[in-house]
Structures are given as structure tokens and as C-alpha cells.
Amino acid sequence: ADEMRLLDDRDMGLETAREGRWGYASRHVLVGVEGEQQPASIQVRTxxxxxxxxxxxxxxxxxxxxxxxxxxxxxxxxxxxxxxxxxxxxxxxxxxxxxxxxxxxxxxxxxxxxESDDPRIATPVLATYLGNRYADAGWSRTDHYAWISGLLLELGITSLDELSAALDGV
Known part of the structure; x- marks a missing residue:
């Protein structure tokens, strides 16, 4: 399977809020797939x-x-x-x-x-793990971690060990 890499992750709602404004809110994720020239832009919104x-x-x-x-x-x-x-x-x-x-x-x-039958990495566990690994990445909504956990399941990643190995490129 081709390896997928996260190239960029911008929380536009958080950026808008940091500027003290109300307005456009969306999570923009840029993903690159090995062997593909064009990255995929994914927008996540409620x-x-x-x-x-x-x-x-x-x-x-x-x-x-x-x-x-x-x-x-x-x-x-x-x-x-x-x-x-x-x-x-x-x-x-x-x-x-x-x-x-x-x-x-x-x-x-x-x-x-x-939930106990769910093979996905539990949302609080994933949030804690990623929060510790990428301490300066900023705040994220709980539902973003649930979405990531589902995406990881699609990639066959169901444990923190498997996630660490993927992130470390092992």
C-alpha cells in the first residue's frame, strides 16, 4: 500500500478565533500519497x-x-x-x-x-498520545480525533504501537 503523509493541517476556525473574529471555520488537511504528484486537500467541517x-x-x-x-x-x-x-x-x-x-x-x-468491541484507538487515548507527541500543535476538537481514529482504522492502525511505527516511518 502507498504511504500517506500529512503535509499540512490548519484549523481555520481556531485562526479566526485567535484574531478575535467570527467567521469561516473549517479544518484544512493536506495529504500526500507516495507516488502521486498532487496532494489531496481535505476540508473537515460540521x-x-x-x-x-x-x-x-x-x-x-x-x-x-x-x-x-x-x-x-x-x-x-x-x-x-x-x-x-x-x-x-x-x-x-x-x-x-x-x-x-x-x-x-x-x-x-x-x-x-x-465501544469495547470497537477496534479503533479510543478518542481520549489518541488525543492524549498526539497531544504529548506534538505538544506545540495547538488545540483540537474531540470530534477531530474521532475522525482521525476512523481514518487510522481504514489504514489498519488499531494501536498506539502501530501508530508510533507509522509516524516514525518504521
Whole structure:
């Protein structure tokens, strides 16, 4: 199998937030595959981030906005971006609460959970491992690690030892 390498990873939402602004949020990952000249650009967004980006792009770049409406539309897009980020946070909190509650109930019943049958590297384990290995890489969302864990499974990597070997090029 061809080796895949991470060439670049930019969290546009984090960059926007660091500048004290609201707006475009997306994770841009650039991946190179050995033997292929062109790298693949992957954009990872929540459904709400995608809706905002598509709508804003359609209005700003495909339509012609009269100059007198630009400041008001800028303000409205900024307001919408803030509301969508808040909605994303709430959906994440709800999902996490349900996951913890359901997992907790299942564990107390003494039954085997689906998660324990899951061959993927557990999200908290992966987050801790990558956070320690790449300490200066900055903050990431929990769902990004879940996505990475699924991608690693597709590549046949189901343990930290296998991940270390892949990252070290062994």
C-alpha cells in the first residue's frame, strides 16, 4: 500500500478565533500519497460550518452585492457565524452528555458496550498520545480525533504501537 503523509493541517476556525473574529471555520488537511504528484486537500467541517460557508460563498462571490449593503451584510454574516458556533458547541455538549450517560448506564449493568468491541484507538487515548507527541500543535476538537481514529482504522492502525511505527516511518 502507498504511504500517506500529512503535509499540512490548519484549523481555520481556531485562526479566526485567535484574531478575535467570527467567521469561516473549517479544518484544512493536506495529504500526500507516495507516488502521486498532487496532494489531496481535505476540508473537515460540521454541517453548520458547511452551510454557513456555502451560503456566504454564494452571496459574496456569485452574486453582486451593492456597495451600500456590504457593511450590513458583513455584520449579519458575523452574527450568523457566532450563532452557528454556539449551536455547534451545544450540539457537541449534548452528544457528549448522552455518550457519557449511556456509557455509564451500560457499564453499571455489567454488559459489554459497543465501544469495547470497537477496534479503533479510543478518542481520549489518541488525543492524549498526539497531544504529548506534538505538544506545540495547538488545540483540537474531540470530534477531530474521532475522525482521525476512523481514518487510522481504514489504514489498519488499531494501536498506539502501530501508530508510533507509522509516524516514525518504521
Amino acid at each position: 454541517v453548520l460550518q458547511h452551510a454557513w460557508a456555502e451560503f456566504e460563498h454564494d452571496v459574496r462571490y456569485k452574486g453582486s452585492i451593492p456597495a451600500e449593503h456590504v457593511p450590513d451584510l458583513d455584520r449579519r454574516f458575523t452574527l450568523a457565524a457566532g450563532l452557528l458556533e454556539l449551536a455547534d458547541r451545544e450540539f457537541t455538549a449534548i452528544r457528549e452528555r448522552l455518550r457519557v450517560t449511556v456509557s455509564g448506564e451500560e457499564m453499571t449493568e455489567g454488559t459489554r458496550t459497543e
